[in-house]
Amino acid sequence: MGSLIGESDPFVKALRQISLLARCDATVLLSGETGTGKELAARAIHYLSARAGGPFIPVNCSALPETLLENELFGHTKGAYTDASLPQRGLIAEAESGTLFLDEIDGLSLTAQAKILRFLQEGEYRPLGGRQPLQADVRIVAATNANLVEKVKAGTFREDLYFRLYILSLSLPPLRERSEDIPLLAKYFLKKYCRRFRSDYKILSPAALMKLSSYAWPGNVRELEAVIQRAIVHSPVSLIQAEEIDLPHAENPPRRGYPFRTLKRRAIDTFEKSYLSQLLMTHRGNISRAAKEAGKDRRAFRRLMEKHGLIRQQFINAGQGDAQVI
Ligand SMILES: Nc1ncnc2c1ncn2[C@@H]1O[C@H](COP(=O)(O)OP(=O)(O)OP(=O)(O)O)[C@@H](O)[C@H]1O
Ligand SMILES: [Mg+2]
Structure with a gap:
């Protein structure tokens, strides 16, 4: 894990928050401009938490087209679509007992947002093509450098998901x-x-x-x-x-x-x-x-x-x- 360097007041405050957030097992939203250390902070939260022995799985929600990303996150069942000759576990399953880091969460499609919200609320998700919901014990840490309030206003980010994420949030100072x-x-x-x-x-x-x-x-x-x-x-x-x-x-x-x-x-x-x-x-x-x-x-x-x-x-x-x- 990289070290978090800094001793200014705003940074020390952020470090204190990080250790507090690490102690409770709830969803966290990290915000801050590009390069402010959001991923480093997410790793710190994971490795200081009781989940440190489990995996830390980062996924960039803006890097893949909608359906590929859903496939990555939730996995698919055999025959879910033409090429799916074998079932595949998703990253949520990979992150079992650890932390899933949803980077650039504003890049999630509205469908994926609905699925993530359901997972946050019920601890359940459905692989593509699957009927049975699956369960996973995974902590979500999300990050964004976008203004989610603006995205909510524009209708591209679900308000309920925003409120769910906002409960524990930390903004990293530029x-x-x-x-x-x-x-x-x-x-x-x-x-x-x-x-x-x-x-x-x-x-x-x-x-x-x-x-x-x-x-x-x-x-x-x-x-x-x-x-x-x-x-x-x-x-x-x-x-x-x-x-x-x-x-x-x-x-x-x-x-x-x-x-x-x-x-x-x-x-x-x-x-x-x-x-x-x-x-x-x-x-x-x-x-x-x-x-x-x-x-x-x-x-x-x-x-x-x-x-x-x-x-x-x-x-x-x-x-x-x-x-x-x-
Ligand atoms: N406080 C810090 N001490 C040491 N290195 C840092 C610190 N903050 C950030 N870095 C380094 O700066 C680089 C960018 O950090 P990171 O990837 O965590 O930023 P980010 O907020 O996720 O950026 P982006 O929004 O562009 O993804 C990394 O190489 C990281 O190790
Ligand atoms: Mg990053």
Whole structure:
């Protein structure tokens, strides 16, 4: 299972929800923009739950045409249609005693939605061509990056299924709302992919980190992961420079939906924290020297450290092991 990395308030809240949701055996709906970690969260819920010993079966509800998907989910009986010479178990049966992850649930046809609703309510489903309902002990975790309320209004998503799913729901925050996590995630991906690509260990220059921290990340964590992979490959030396951070949408207009002041405050906070951390690392926790380089007096520097929850001790061993990255 991949690790869920992040320590910002919105992310820690989400982590807490994940462990609560794992403890009860009810249906869950995960929402959030693309790349925010919905599948990772679904796996975490499964592996932290009493069903961890059972299978975790993911299925993308938008990837297959309607009838093929129903066939996948519910299976079919012998002779259900022309090519069905043998009966076939569906994914619901495969997921017995485990978790079925219905990704992009908004892609389910109305017929499949009705069947899933019935399964959620009665614990029963019918394979294609079958007369006898079958039972399965399966927990459903669903995910969507669509606005289901809009889909309900448009008549493409059943309202009763929506309400059934909505009871336990968790929305994963987009990366731009937890930009404090960007340095941590970047470090995690650097470590992961330097190892995987058998590359020397690389670190980010302060300007490169600044570039990452001030970007809006429409593709969220997945996009950050890809950008770090590219930077590792393209950087000729171990210090990754800002120019080697390739952001396709960097020239796009600023994030929308927030007042200018909020965005400016956030960008400044992110900058301050990473700037201070970088200086403290360079000077191995020596506040006087870090303050001097910043052109600030020691007390003002300490106040800024407190504001961002930075503790001198964290930086004393910087430069040993991997603590020096970002
Ligand atoms: N908090 C996190 N810590 C570490 N890695 C993460 C985190 N969140 C997401 N990732 C990584 O980002 C990538 C995208 O995550 P995931 O597939 O779970 O997103 P998703 O919300 O399901 O996206 P989509 O809606 O596009 O399917 C994965 O490689 C995942 O491992
Ligand atoms: Mg996904």
